Amino acid sequence: MATAGAVDGKGTGGTDKMAALKVIYNKLQAEVLEDHAIEVTHESAIQWIDRMMDYNVLGGKCNRLLSVIDTYNILKGADVISQEETFLACTLGWCMEWLQAVYLMLDDIMDNSQTRRGQPCWFRVPQVGLIAINDAIILHNHVPRILRRHFKTKPYYVDIIDLFNEAEFKAVSSQLLDLIITHDGRKDLNRYNETIYRHIAQYKTAYYSFYIPVACALLLAGENLDNFGDVKNILIEIGIYFQIQDDYLDCFGDPELTGKIGTDIEESKCSWLVVQALEHTDENQKSILIENYGKSDPACVAKVKDLYKELNLELVFREYERETYIKLIGTIEAQLNKAVQTLLKSFLHKIYKREK
Template sequence: MQTNEQLLDLLENYLAQRELPTEPERLYDPIRYSLAGGGKRLRPMLLLLSCGLFADDVDVALPAAAVEIFHNFTLLHDDIMDNAAVRRGKPSVYARWGGNVAILSGDAMLISAYRLLAQAPPALLPRILEVFNTMALGVCEGQQYDMDFESKQKVSVVEYMSMIELKTSVLVAGSAMMGAILGGADEEQSRRLYQFAIELGMAFQLQDDLLDSYGGEELGKTIGGDILEGKKSYLMVTAMSRADEEQREVLRHTYKDAALAPAEKIARVRAVFDALDVPRLTEQQISLRFDRALATLDGLNVPDARKEPLREYARSLMGRRK
């Protein structure tokens, strides 16, 4: 059985060997730039690890690394919608090449993802495509809800959780489910892997929200970015649900106050978060989701030794605060 480090090397080599045309440069160079940006490779790693639960040879699952190309395609278009200048600590494709190039290169990435996915074993391809298409549409739905929230006066915690399940967790869960199918899992096993990854993806996104306001610089984005944008993160919607009217006014208007420096805005909003116990409540929700994920994995009817690499990887994801 390969170690997680060996699986990551296998994945990186596989992606690096995907040859793209050289012309037109302004279509393909941004794709190379995006895919070379690294990132955690969370989705294809979960795919390979899920395959490894049921199969000794995970090479069969490599074409489904198309999920990483699809994920990066969504980031290109997200950055246009968010007017984001930075992605993973370097200029975004949108900032470097402009919106039109980012749209077209993103479209080409989506097509490339399907072309790669089509190399999966023919007997399993209909099931793989069904999972992939459901997952891809869910991501689009989640993104639309996220954009809707920008102009919505009140967003509940339940609405926020539904949104991140679609925008983040569905892609993570679809990746795990495809890996299980390609490894030979039956319907019940593959659905259990899906539910494991839904909970893990939720924990991961909530941790991301927490790190944005309280973490270090390791995420490649400005600490307090969500606060400065007035974004309805889990921390913000939780705070709004618990705040009195005076606190709500601070949460609603601080990010727009031109008289305050960015650091003052962050400090003012965090003071409300702290007063309402929001960091602890967020940690509590992260732990709940992560524990549910591990319990679901533990209930899977495969030898414990086969589960350990996936369990170890999940723990490494949730140890980002350390």
């Protein structure tokens, strides 16, 4: 089992840090495979699940996992955290990564995506196809089993379960809104606006990816979440900023860095870029946008991207990024608790001007 210092990466570097986290992943993976072996004795099925877990849970940036650990270290002090506390924090973080894998697997199918994390989407792997739907359900079922095995005797167990359930409810509800709005947008692009965009981004990304990891660490540290309303609001704003970055990188990012070929234009997504374009176009430009947005023809995609460049949306994004950073720093520094300031600034600085 990893020590607290190893997971925090003190004096060992990022490689050793991720190696320590992988040790805990291997332990959790072995436990769920043992569960499967009891219920499904066919060796080929166990091998399939083993490969499927590695393919989908591993390979990402592990932002949610690292957020739980970093938050707990800041709250408690990395030098005094026991091995058991380290293991529990990592386990909560890996549960977040398990759920993230579920969402990405299903999202890729719904968006008909090609690549994820620099490799083909799982459903595009030969012999997988729509079996990926059942695989996602299998991964989803691992999470409550892991939580029950390691947290059932903890006083905050019910709060953790409630937190995960609430996060999932918001995420899938927002995903439905995203899909419905996308369907409506194909018929009338003017349905897209800033209000709808922020609602989707808040619950599909910000709440789940930024607030929940911190809330997990707070509960593990024995805190009452009701005392951290301001922290929640700031994290959600950081999360919306993150989603806007994602939308920008979907169009203007380098696939070699992002590990993904963007499809927001082809899929007619309610992206931050198209919302901005609708606000900045004249009638002629808007007609070009409406005529070409949401079509898979490369020529149509190129016309939309050319229009984005004509509207200087790259510059609009950079200005938004600068103003958002200044505003968030001011809000964070208004917090009285220095540990909370450190925590929130660490989140912001991790993503500020990111390229992947």
